[in-house]
Every structure is written in structure tokens, then in C-alpha cells.
Amino acid sequence: MTWDVRVLDPRTDPEPEGWAAFLAAQQAPVPWDYGLLRVESRFSRSPNVLTVIREGGEIVAAVLAMLCAPLASDRPGAVRGPARLAPRWAEVQHAWLSGYPPWLFADAVDAADRREIMRRFERAVCRFTGPGCLGVFYRTVEAESLGMLSGRGRRVCDTMPTSVLENRFVDVEGWLASLRRSRRLSLRGQSRKIAADPDVIVRTEAARTDLDALELAILLREHRRRMGPVKFDLRGPVTAEYLAELLRRPDVITSTYHDADGRLLAFSTVLDHPVAPLHQHWAAVAPEEGRPKHLYFDVVIRNVRYMIEGNRKSLSMGRGLTDLKASLGFQPVPLLGVIVPRPVTRW
Template sequence: MTWSIRVLDPRTDPEPAGWAAFLEAQQAPLTWDYGLLCTESRPSRSPYLLTVVTDGADIVAAVLAMVCRPTSSSAPGPVDGPARWGPRWLEVQHAWLSAYPAWLFAEGLDVAARREILRRFERAACRRTGPGCLGVVYRAIPPDDAGLVSGRGRLVREINPTLVLENTFGDLDDWLASLSRNRRSSLRGQIRKIAADPGLVVRAGTARDDLDPAELAAMLRAHRETKGPVKFDQRGPVTAEYLGELVGRPDVVTTTYHDDGGRLLAFTDLLDHPVMPLHQHWAALPPGDGRPKHLYFDVVVRGVRHMIENNRKFLSLGRGVTDLKTSLGFTPSPMLGVVVPRPVTRW
């Protein structure tokens, strides 16, 4: 094969030629945008490395990995310099996009080519990460793709599934009719209650420029703190700068809930996609702080309506709270994690 492989730091390296066209051809989720990768990675304790594979002048594959290290520090993580000699590892994941594996392949690449590209990625990215690199961890791999990264010396384990709803509905009532009687009744009541609440102001739209990104980031941070730490989570916080760029995009639907005094009660963003939109962020004040209960269910209703009205094939709610999401008709899609120790990457 005549592939050329480059391992880029989006914070410092320029966008590779043809990147936008490659993303469009692959119908890549919007968070692969190079500017967003840079903004997300810049303050992160686990910054991204983007491995780009070209065949001549054409990009044919890309793999995104976080450079992780055993520290509790929230300071921006180094990629180069003396840190290359300390213990660290690569996590192949898109930090807040659990419904998709963190790689993209051109349509013409067969399974053997994709597997070989991932082996070459492992070797190149580990070299860039340094002598202290312990290996590679693949997160959120669909079982159908497990053969690309499994093999001798590679540890494969099932992880929490992602929750996906297939669009088989003519309208919102069709979806409601597919749910249990109790869930259907409670959702209809909540929809009526939210619509009739004079103290609740709901706004939804794309390219929002009426929001304070710092306020959104603070609410998201506080919301996550109430849930407690996530085991083995090396992701950094979502910053105001990143949220400001995200909610200002024309392909992101941001829904906000304020009281009649203008206080932000909750917000969510839906990343649109021609096949599977995904709810990325959700945050709210605790119910004891004066926000109405059940706003999350309104978020789901709005997402399902978006899927149906825009003729999308699926809707993803990401991972977590599986029982709740299955009661709303979402199906758990199994996901695997694969650990590849550094010596194995050389085989």
C-alpha cells in the first residue's frame, strides 16, 4: 500500500488539505470539524491527536485519539516535550460522541485495508506519543467492527450500550402509540403541562446567538458534578468557548428553558446529521432550585419530532440511564472496548 500517515495536533498543526471535502463525503458528524477539534482540545487535560491517512493527494482515513495520563490535574495536557517520557496512553474516542467510533474510512476501503490502516495508526500514534506510551484503548466500538481491532494480545470487553431509536413513524403520535400505556399517558400529560406553564419559556433553534456560553458551561459543569465522577473518564470539561462555537452552528439545535424572570433552568443541544442526529449535552438545575420536573422528557419528545419531521433514519441519546431510554422506545446498541498494550502494537 502507498498510504502516507501523518499524526497531527489540531491545536498547532494546520488543517490538512481536503479535510472538509473528506468529512462531507463520509457524512461525518459535525464534531469532526477541524476548528471544533482545535477548540475542544486546546484546554483539555487529554488533548486530541488526529491521524490522517492519504493515498496520493486524497484523504482515505482518519482516526481520533486522546492523549491520556495518570493525573488528576485539569491543566491542559502536553503532547510533545519531556512529557513523552512519562506514562500515558491513547484512547480512541470522540470525547462527547459515544454513538460513533472515532474513525472515518473512505467508501472504497475493504475490511483488510481498514484493519491494516488501524495497525499503522497504532504504531504511528504511539511513536508520536513517546517512549512512555503504554498502548491504545479503543472505546465505543460496534461489535460488527470488532474484527478491525481485535486479535492476539488484545483485550476485548463489552461496555455500556448506546441507545438508538429507529425512525419507523409517520408522526409523533405514532411514536407515542408504540410506547407502553403508562409511559404514553405520562408523556402526553407532561407535554400538556409544559405547554401550559406560564412561568416557563422554551426556545429552540439553530445558530443561537442569544445565549451566554459561560452560563451554559457553568450549568453543564455543575450538572455533571451532581452525578459524581465517571470511572476511568479522562475527558476534560466542556468549555464556554467550545459551547459558544457549537450552539452558533446552523446544524446544531439548541433548546433552552428559562423561567419568566430570565433565569436559565436547563438546556440541551442536538447535533443534526443526515442519518442519525445525536443529543450531545443536557444540563439542568436540580428540581429543588425551582425548575419544573420532567424537562428531560420534553427534550426527548423534541428530538423524536426532529427525527420524524426531517426524515432522519435514527436518533441517538448516547449512553447511560438505559432503563429510562428503553422505556421511551430506544434500543440498546452493544458497544465494545478494546485494550491494546504497547508491545502488541508492534506485532
Template sequence: MTLTAAIHDPRADPEPDGWADFTARCKLHAVWDYGLMRLEAWMSRNPAVLGVVRDGDRIAAAATVLICRPRRARYADAPTRRKARLRPRWAEVYTPWLSGYPAVVFDPDLTGEGRRAAVREFERAVLRHVGPGLLGIAYRAVYRDMVSSMTGPLRRTWRNDPTSVLPNEWPNEDGWLAGLSKERRTSIRRYARKIDRDPTLEVREGWGRTDTDPYEVAALINSHRARLGRPRTDPRTEVAGVFLAEFLRRPDVRLLTYRDADGTLLAVNTLLDHPTSTVLQHWAARPPAEGGRHNLYFDCYLRCVRHLVSAGRAELTSGRGLMDVKASLGFRARELHTVAVPRPSVGRR
């Protein structure tokens, strides 16, 4: 096995050869689409690049990497500018809008020492791409069984907040409801009846929707995130309407919207379909003080579980927040780790 690695900047580089085959083989989610990565990178302050490791001509591993700059609020330089290579930067191996999943993907046939060798080649490619200003690499949201592929001398590993996972164990939504506490089960059914009977509330959901203004959706998502508070270490930029314009029209992305009688957008949810691991991705809502409605959140979860069981998917994931609330809905915690690699250890094992 002879491994080589290269970094592809979606803003400037064409899609890597064999990328479509790799994403299909590894069953990657919609956010790994190279065209979507290009839009996201152009609208980002810390643009993501794609690391690709090959065994000959075949892609053996890949990773999305955010190239981050300390204390700089403006957008990144154009990809053709190379004079900043001495400026301090670090690399976050992280998928911006899929935070509960690793940003490193290995071919199913690559195991053990092959994975460790792929990580080593990937890190060397990141160093070549960023230059001598690279401070280090942080692998976020790493599954426990992947940690050993990234550990080594000088490297630190710690456990992150877990992500939430609902295994599909029922033939229908009633089976899911039956497993909840009586109080939670009763309240969800009551909310659903109230929403269905409310003539002032319009609820619409569909795959590949083009009937909603993506900039309106982006504004609600961003205001919701701002209200909850953004962690100081969050490397992501606000969701861009131009990104959602392409993202929401995909046949594997469902948009759920709630509007009041005058058409005001009250809440939105995006659901990413997948052969096994469906993702309850964005949720955003107006607070009641600004005209929002109570308990739309639980109606959204009911609709997502309804798809989970009707489509026969293996699990539904829902990110890393509100774990107590999600536990009351049957979700379990999936362990995640961070592996921090200081500059002297990059590319060395």
C-alpha cells in the first residue's frame, strides 16, 4: 500500500477524481457534496478545504478541514493569495453543519495501521498547504473507535460533550411514543392535536423544496444561534442564504416550516436523509416574546421520528445540545472525543 495525500480547496480546485464514487461507497451525508462545500467555503471566515488520501488512484480516506486564524473577524483571503503562509493558523478537522459526526472518513477496507498511515499523510498535506504558520491540528467529534488512529507522542485526547442518537426500534411512531414517560407521551400527543387544529398556523414539509426563501430561513437560523450564544471556540460562520438555496433543493434534504396567519416564519427544521443515519440538523424558532409559538420543537421531533420509522432508517441523530430534553424523547448519548496535535507532532507517529 502506497498512500499519498493532497489538499483540495473547493473555491479554486475541481472536484477530486473519484470523489463521487468515494462518497457513495462510504455513504456520506449531503454536506460532503463538493459543490456545497464550494459555496460554504466562499461564504466562510474559516474556509473548509478537503483532504484526500489515495492508495494509488483509489481514495482511501478524506477529511474536511477548517483553516482558522486567531482573532480575525473578516472573511478569508482569496485562495490564490499565498503571502500569508507565515501568519499563525490552526486546522480544525470538523464538518461545519454535521457536528455530531467525525470529519475524517476512512474507506471501509482501510483498517488498523492503514488508517494510522492515512492520518499521517493527511497531516503532512495540511502542513504543506498551510505552511510554517501552522500551529497544530484539532480533530473534533471523533468516535471512540477512531481515536487510536490519531493518537501519538505529544498529542492530547479528551472527551467532548456527546451527541444524541435515537436507534430505530419500533414498527411505527406509536411504538416510540409508548416507550416514553406518560407525561411526555401525553404532552406530545396534545401538542400535535393542538397544532393540527390551529387555523392560524401553517405547517409544511417536503423534500427538495423550492417554495421558501432561503435567505429568510438563514436569517431565522442565525438569529436563533445568536440568541443561544455562540461558543468562543466555534469556528463556523453564519449560515448563508446562497448556500441554503442549493442545499434545500436536494432530494435528500427535508425542510419543515411553521408560519402564522400573516406568513411570518415561526420555526424551521432541516432533516438530512441517509440510508442508515438520518440527521435532525437545523432547528430554529422565534421566541414567544417575538410572536413565536410554544412546543413546536416537540412537534418537529414527532415528524422526524415518523420519517425514521416509516423509511426504516437505523437511527436519528440530533446534535449535542439539550441532552436532558432529548433523553426524555428516547435519545441516547454517543461518545465523542477531541484529539489535539501540536505542531511538532504533525505528520509524525
């Protein structure tokens, strides 16, 4: 098979011809947009590289990876130049699509071709990364995709699962009825309390242009600092520049919680999708700083309502807090990691 494999740096390389049409055909989630990849990568300590595979001039596959260094600083990471000589690796994940595959394939690409495409991707991205490249690490692999990545010299390990709710409900009451009685009663009570509180102003809309992206970015950063570092997480912080581009899109739904004086208490984002929307970002001030408790559960109720009323197949709440999400009816979806040392990529 004749494939053209090209590794792109979204910071500097133009959007590949046919990219928007390929994303539309694959119903790719919002963050695959090339403009968003460019903005996110520009400020990231682990910048994105996008590998595009063509056959006969048409895009048939794409793989996204981050270039990660063991001693990365908080400054934007380099892609080319002397950084190619230093130790680093290609980490195959989409930074802000927690639990989603970091690759796209045209429908006509069969299992055997997918396996060969991934081998060619590995060799190409290692050459691009440079002589210091240690190999490739696939961080979010679902079990059904393991066959195209496994093989001799490749180590498979468990990673944090993602949580998904399948839509089998007529309305929100049907979802609540499926939960344990104690959880069902607490959710109803919390929702009523927030709705009746004049000091909590909730607004949920798509294409938000009324928000201060820097304020949101600072809140998100502080929230994650309180939660503690995620082990082996080399993503950079979500920047104001990225949020400003993201929130104005018509396929991104943002919920905000302000007090009566206009102080931001919390916010969340949902990436709309015709099949499986994703709850992407959540951040709130600490309860001791004056916010009401249980705002997170109000967000979950709103997300579930959106899934049901929009007749979506499922809703993803991302990774982390697996037990809490299970109490809300979300099922853990196991994910695997595959470590491919650079010598193995040459086999």
C-alpha cells in the first residue's frame, strides 16, 4: 500500500488540505480542529504534533501525539532545533479529550491497514522527534484497539479508566430512578436548593462571548492545584488563549455559576457531539471561599439532561473520580497504555 505519511507542527505548519472535510466525515470531537490544536500547542510545555496519512492525495488517517520531556518546565516546549537531541518521547493522547482515541481513520481503512499505518506513524514521529527520542507511549487505548498496537517488545499496562453513561432513559427522572435511593434523594434536594438560591446565578449556553477567559483559566489552574498533581501528567495548564477560542464555538456548551455580586464560583464545559458529548472542564472555588456545596452534581444533572433531550447515545465524564461517577450511573471503561521503545519501532 502506498501511503504518504507527514508529521506536522500545528504551531508553524499550515492546516493540511482537506482537514476540515476529514474531521466532518469522521465526526471528530471539537478539539481536533486545527486552529485549536495550534493555540493549545503554542503555549504547551508538551507541544502537539499531528501525523497525517494520505492515500492518493486523500487523508485516510491521523494520529495526535505530544512531545514530552522528563524534565519539562512550565515554559512552552520546543519542537525543532536542539530539543531534538535531548531525551523525550511521543505520548499518543489528545491532551483535552480525556479517554478518547487520539487517532482517526477513514471508514475504508481495515484492521490490517490500521496496524500498518500505526507502525509507519511510529517510525515517522520518532524521526521527527529526533535522535533523542526514547520511543512512543500510547496512554488511552481501549481494549478493542489493542490489536493494532501490541506485538513483540511492546509493554501493555493498565491506565486510569474513563466513565461513560449510556443513554437508555426517557427523561432525567428515569435516570434518577436508576440510581441508589440515597443518591437519588440527595441529587433532587441539591438541585432544588441551587435553583431556589437567589445568590447563585446559573447560565448554560453555547458560543459564550461574555466570559473572561483569563479568569476561567486561573480558576481552573487553582482547582487542579487543590486536587493535587496527576501522576505522570506532562500536559501544560489550560491557557486563557485556548479557552477564549474554545468557548466561543457553537458546539461548546459552557455553564457558569456566579454569586449575586458577580463573582465566579464555578464553570464547566461540554463538547457537543452528535453521538457522544464529553464533559471536558470543571473548576470551582473552594467551599471555604464561600461557594455552595454540590455544584458539581448540578452540572452532572444538566449534562445528563442534555444527553437525554438531545437524543445522544452516551455521555462521557472523562477520567478520575471513578467511584463517584459510578454512583451516578456512569460505567468505567478500562483503558490501557502501550509502551513502545524506539528500537521496537524499527522492527
